[in-house]
Amino acid sequence: MSAAEDWLAAHEAEGVETIAAFCRIPSLSADPAYREAIPEAAGFVEARLAEAGFGTVERIETGGHPCVYAERIVDPAKPTVLVYGHYDVQPPDPLDKWRSPPFEPEVRDDRLYARGAADDKGPLTVALHALRALHETSGLPLNVKVLVEGEEESGSPHFAPTVARMRDRLACDLVVSADGAMWRADLPSVTVASRGMVALDVEVAGAGKDLHSGRHGGSAPNPVRALVRMLAGLHDDEGRVIVPGFADDATPPDPRIGEAIRASGFDVSAYFDGIGAPRPDPLPSAEELLTRQWLIPTLEFNGISGGYAGEGTKTVIPATARAKITCRLVAGQEPDAVVAAIEAQLRALLPPGYALEVHRHGPGSAAFASDPDLPGLKVAEEVLEEIMGRRPLRVAMGATIPIGEVFQRYLGRGVVFFSFATADEDYHAPNEFFRLSSFRKGCIAWIRLLERLA
Amino acid sequence: MSAAEDWLAAHEAEGVETIAAFCRIPSLSADPAYREAIPEAAGFVEARLAEAGFGTVERIETGGHPCVYAERIVDPAKPTVLVYGHYDVQPPDPLDKWRSPPFEPEVRDDRLYARGAADDKGPLTVALHALRALHETSGLPLNVKVLVEGEEESGSPHFAPTVARMRDRLACDLVVSADGAMWRADLPSVTVASRGMVALDVEVAGAGKDLHSGRHGGSAPNPVRALVRMLAGLHDDEGRVIVPGFADDATPPDPRIGEAIRASGFDVSAYFDGIGAPRPDPLPSAEELLTRQWLIPTLEFNGISGGYAGEGTKTVIPATARAKITCRLVAGQEPDAVVAAIEAQLRALLPPGYALEVHRHGPGSAAFASDPDLPGLKVAEEVLEEIMGRRPLRVAMGATIPIGEVFQRYLGRGVVFFSFATADEDYHAPNEFFRLSSFRKGCIAWIRLLERLA
Numbered sequence: 001m002s003a004a005e006d007w008l009a010a011h012e013a014e015g016v017e018t019i020a021a022f023c024r025i026p027s028l029s030a031d032p033a034y035r036e037a038i039p040e041a042a043g044f045v046e047a048r049l050a051e052a053g054f055g056t057v058e059r060i061e062t063g064g065h066p067c068v069y070a071e072r073i074v075d076p077a078k079p080t081v082l083v084y085g086h087y088d089v090q091p092p093d094p095l096d097k098w099r100s101p102p103f104e105p106e107v108r109d110d111r112l113y114a115r116g117a118a119d120d121k122g123p124l125t126v127a128l129h130a131l132r133a134l135h136e137t138s139g140l141p142l143n144v145k146v147l148v149e150g151e152e153e154s155g156s157p158h159f160a161p162t163v164a165r166m167r168d169r170l171a172c173d174l175v176v177s178a179d180g181a182m183w184r185a186d187l188p189s190v191t192v193a194s195r196g197m198v199a200l201d202v203e204v205a206g207a208g209k210d211l212h213s214g215r216h217g218g219s220a221p222n223p224v225r226a227l228v229r230m231l232a233g234l235h236d237d238e239g240r241v242i243v244p245g246f247a248d249d250a251t252p253p254d255p256r257i258g259e260a261i262r263a264s265g266f267d268v269s270a271y272f273d274g275i276g277a278p279r280p281d282p283l284p285s286a287e288e289l290l291t292r293q294w295l296i297p298t299l300e301f302n303g304i305s306g307g308y309a310g311e312g313t314k315t316v317i318p319a320t321a322r323a324k325i326t327c328r329l330v331a332g333q334e335p336d337a338v339v340a341a342i343e344a345q346l347r348a349l350l351p352p353g354y355a356l357e358v359h360r361h362g363p364g365s366a367a368f369a370s371d372p373d374l375p376g377l378k379v380a381e382e383v384l385e386e387i388m389g390r391r392p393l394r395v396a397m398g399a400t401i402p403i404g405e406v407f408q409r410y411l412g413r414g415v416v417f418f419s420f421a422t423a424d425e426d427y428h429a430p431n432e433f434f435r436l437s438s439f440r441k442g443c444i445a446w447i448r449l450l451e452r453l454a
Numbered sequence: 455m456s457a458a459e460d461w462l463a464a465h466e467a468e469g470v471e472t473i474a475a476f477c478r479i480p481s482l483s484a485d486p487a488y489r490e491a492i493p494e495a496a497g498f499v500e501a502r503l504a505e506a507g508f509g510t511v512e513r514i515e516t517g518g519h520p521c522v523y524a525e526r527i528v529d530p531a532k533p534t535v536l537v538y539g540h541y542d543v544q545p546p547d548p549l550d551k552w553r554s555p556p557f558e559p560e561v562r563d564d565r566l567y568a569r570g571a572a573d574d575k576g577p578l579t580v581a582l583h584a585l586r587a588l589h590e591t592s593g594l595p596l597n598v599k600v601l602v603e604g605e606e607e608s609g610s611p612h613f614a615p616t617v618a619r620m621r622d623r624l625a626c627d628l629v630v631s632a633d634g635a636m637w638r639a640d641l642p643s644v645t646v647a648s649r650g651m652v653a654l655d656v657e658v659a660g661a662g663k664d665l666h667s668g669r670h671g672g673s674a675p676n677p678v679r680a681l682v683r684m685l686a687g688l689h690d691d692e693g694r695v696i697v698p699g700f701a702d703d704a705t706p707p708d709p710r711i712g713e714a715i716r717a718s719g720f721d722v723s724a725y726f727d728g729i730g731a732p733r734p735d736p737l738p739s740a741e742e743l744l745t746r747q748w749l750i751p752t753l754e755f756n757g758i759s760g761g762y763a764g765e766g767t768k769t770v771i772p773a774t775a776r777a778k779i780t781c782r783l784v785a786g787q788e789p790d791a792v793v794a795a796i797e798a799q800l801r802a803l804l805p806p807g808y809a810l811e812v813h814r815h816g817p818g819s820a821a822f823a824s825d826p827d828l829p830g831l832k833v834a835e836e837v838l839e840e841i842m843g844r845r846p847l848r849v850a851m852g853a854t855i856p857i858g859e860v861f862q863r864y865l866g867r868g869v870v871f872f873s874f875a876t877a878d879e880d881y882h883a884p885n886e887f888f889r890l891s892s893f894r895k896g897c898i899a900w901i902r903l904l905e906r907l908a
Contacts, residue, residue, distance in 0.1 A: 154766055197668065212882040213780055214740055217747070221756055225755055239676075266768045274671065293672050300672075301678035302772070303772065304760050307757030307758060309583065309759040310545060314484065314545050315756060327771050399669045428664070
C-alpha cells in the first residue's frame with residue numbers, strides 16, 4: 001500500500017462523515033424553494049477542495065446555479081486531468097416512502113441513506129477524498145483541474161455555455177467524471193455511451209375555470225380527456241415512440257455494446273421482480289430489454305396532473321391538465337429536432353376547442369459515445385480489474401450524463417466515467433443510498449488512476 | 455303583502471347573516487380532514503329549525519354523515535309537505551383562485567361569495583327563513599316535515615337507505631327540494647329531470663417504487679403511459695362514450711324537454727365565451743350542445759395524477775397513476791351496470807405488466823324524471839310566473855340530484871325542485887356566490903308556494 005492508501009485507511013470515518021455532512025444540505029436544483037441550499041453546497045465543495053490543497057478555488061457564475069472550479073498545476077510538463085462532479089440533487093418526494101428523512105443521513109448495514117448519497121455527493125466525495133489523501137502524503141502526481149456543477153439534476157441548462165466560455169482554462173488531456181453510476185454492484189463496468197435528454201411540460205387548457213361536471217358534463221371541454229388522447233398518440237401498443245421524425249437522425253450504436261448485452265447474463269424476470277412490477281406476458285428477451293434501456297430513445301411521462309387528486313370525489317371538470325415529459329436520446333438525435341417533432345405531433349393531435357402550451361426545460365443534451373481507443377479508458381479498465389478482480393464490461397447507460405458530450409465537443413478531449421455508485425442505489429427515488437464499501441474501494445481506485453495517468 | 459312577507463322585508467339582513475354564518479362552517483363531506491365541521495353544520499340547521507317553531511328536531515344517524523329531521527303537524531287533515539336540502543359542500547380547491555377565502559363569506563355587488571353559498575346553504579336558508587317568517591306571523595298553513603342531509607356532495611351514499619328506513623315518518627303528499635339550481639338567472643325554469651351519477655377511482659400500478667427514467671426508461675412499465683392509453687379508449691374523437699354496454703339501458707327523454715331546448719334561444723358562442731373556453735371549430739348547434747348537457751350520459755375525468763407535479767423536472771418513472779371518473783346517467787341506466795361496463799372496458803384495455811384497481815365511491819344514483827302532470831309542479835309554476843313575470847320552462851338538468859329518484863322510489867311521491875340558486879353561480883368552482891336578489895324573491899316564493907299547497 002502506498003502512503004496515500006495508508007492515509008485513507010486512517011481517515012475512513014472522516015470521509016464517511018464528509019459525505020453525510022454534504023448530504024445534509026438539501027441542494028435541490030429544480031425547486032426554487034430550496035435555493036438557499038445551493039450556495040451552501042457550493043461552499044461545502046470549495047472547503048473540501050481547499051482542504052485537498054487546491055490554491056485556486058473559485059465560484060463560477062453561470063446564469064443559473066454556480067459551478068465550483070479549482071486547479072492545481074504541479075508541473076506544466078505533466079499531464080492534466082479535469083475532474084467533474086455535481087453538488088445538486090433530485091427532489092426527495094414522495095417523502096412518506098423514506099425510512100429515514102432524505103436530508104438526515106443514516107448509516108444502516110454499511111450503506112449511507114440520504115438524497116444525493118449515490119448521485120452524486122458520495123462519488124464526488126470519493127474523488128475529493130482521494131485528492132486530499134494524495135495531498136496529505138505523496139502529493140499530486142499530475143496537474144488536476146476540478147469543475148463541479150449545480151444543475152445536473154435539472155438538465156444542466158447552463159453547463160455547455162459555461163464550458164464553452166472557460167474552454168481555455170479547462171484545457172486538459174482527459175476528463176474523469178465522478179458522476180455516472182456503474183451498472184451492477186456485482187459486475188465491474190465502464191460506461192462508454194449514455195443517452196441524451198430533453199425535457200418538456202405540456203399543458204392543455206379548456207374552460208377558464210373549473211366547472212361543475214354535472215351542469216357542464218358533455219358540453220364543456222375536458223382537458224384531461226384531450227390530454228390523454230394526445231399522449232396516447234405518442235406511443236404504439238408496445239410502447240414504441242411513434243412521433244413522426246422523432247428518431248430519424250439516430251445513428252446505429254457501437255456493436256460492442258451489443259456484445260456486452262449478450263455477455264451480461266441479464267435476468268429479465270429478476271429485473272421485473274427487482275423493480276416490484278408484474279412480469280409482462282409475454283416476457284421480453286434480455287437482449288430486447290437491455291437494448292430498449294440503453295440504445296433506443298424514449299419518451300417517458302414523468303408526471304401527469306389535472307383536476308382533483310384528494311380523497312373522495314369532486315364533481316369538477318378541470319380547467320387545465322398537464323404532463324411532464326422527458327426523452328432519452330441516442331447518438332445522432334438533436335434535442336431541438338426532437339422537441340419540434342413532439343410539439344408538432346401534439347399540435348396535430350390537439351382536438352378543436354382546447355389551447356396547448358409546450359414549455360421546454362433548458363436546451364437538453366445530446367447523447368454521448370466514447371472513442372473506443374481512448375488511452376485513459378484502458379488505464380481505467382486496468383485499475384478496475386485490479387481492484388474488483390474482474391475485467392470490466394463496456395456498457396451503455398440509459399441515463400444521461402450531459403457532460404460527456406459537452407466536454408468532447410468543447411474541449412476536444414475524451415471522458416472516462418469513474419463513479420463508484422451503482423445503478424441499484426435508488427437514486428432519484430426514495431431511500432437512495434451509497435455503499436460504504438464502494439467508498440473505500442473508490443478512493444483507492446482514484447488514487448491509482450491518477451498515479452497511472454501521470 | 456301578507457304579514458309573513460312584511461316580516462321578511464324587516465328581517466332581510468338577518469337572513470343574509472344566517473347564510474353567511476352557515477357558510478363559515480367548512481362542512482366538506484368528501485374530505486375527512488374537515489369532519490368536525492359536519493356536526494357543527496348539522497347543529498346549525500337544527501338551531502334554525504327550532505327558531506322556525508319546529509318542536510320535533512332530531513339528528514338521524516345514517517352510517518355516514520347524519521341527517522337532520524324535523525316535523526311540525528299543524529292539522530292532520532291538511533296536506534303535508536316534505537322539504538329537502540343539504541348542509542354539506544364541495545371541496546374549495548384550487549384555493550389560490552378565490553378572490554376572498556372560501557369560508558369567509560363576503561358580500562360584493564349584492565352577491566354573497568363563499569363555498570356553499572349557492573349549493574346549497576343559500577337556497578336551504580331561503581326555505582328555513584320562509585318557514586320562520588310564517589311561524590312568526592300567520593303560522594304554518596300546512597304540515598311540514600324537513601329532511602336535510604350531509605352527504606349530497608359525496609354522492610349521497612347513505613341517503614337512499616335512510617329514506618327507506620324512515621319511509622313511514624317521511625310520509626307526505628309532496629316533496630319540495632331547496633336544492634337543484636335554476637337554469638338561468640334571466641329565465642325562470644322548473645327542473646323536471648336530472649341525470650344520475652356514479653363515481654369511481656382508477657389506479658394503474660407498474661413498479662413497486664418510483665424509478666429513474668434514464669436508467670429504466672424504455673424497459674420499465676410507465677403507469678402514466680398505460681393509464682392515458684386506457685382512458686383514451688373510453689371516448690371517440692368527438693367525445694362520445696364508447697364503452698360497450700354503457701348506455702344500452704337508456705330510455706328516450708321526454709320530448710317536451712326537447713321543446714324547451716328549441717325554445718330556449720341558447721347561444722352556443724356565448725356559452726363557450728362564458729366558461730372562458732376557446733370556441734370549437736366547427737361549433738356545435740344549440741340543440742346538440744344542450745342535448746349533450748341534459749339528455750346524454752357522460753363519462754368525465756374529474757382528476758388525473760401520477761408522478762411529479764412540482765416545478766421544473768423530475769426524471770422519474772412513477773410507480774402509479776390515478777384518475778377520478780364520474781358518470782352522469784340518464785333514465786334507464788343502472789349505476790351498477792355502468793360501473794361494471796367501465797371496469798370491463800378498462801380491464802380489456804390494460805396492457806400486460808400492469809396492475810389495475812377500480813374503486814367505486816358509494817352506490818351512485820339513478821336519473822330522475824318527474825311526472826309531467828304532478829299537481830304540485832303546476833302550483834310551483836304559477837308562483838314562479840307571478841314572481842318572475844314569465845312562465846317557466848320545463849328543463850332537464852345535467853347535474854345530479856339523487857333525492858328526486860330516491861323520494862319517488864321510497865315514498866311514492868312527486869318531487870318539485872324549488873331552489874333559487876342559478877347555474878351560473880360557480881358552485882363546485884372557485885368564487886361560488888349566491889345572488890341576494892334571489893334570496894329576497896325566493897323567500898316570498900316559498901311562502902306563497904306553501905300557502906297555495908295548503
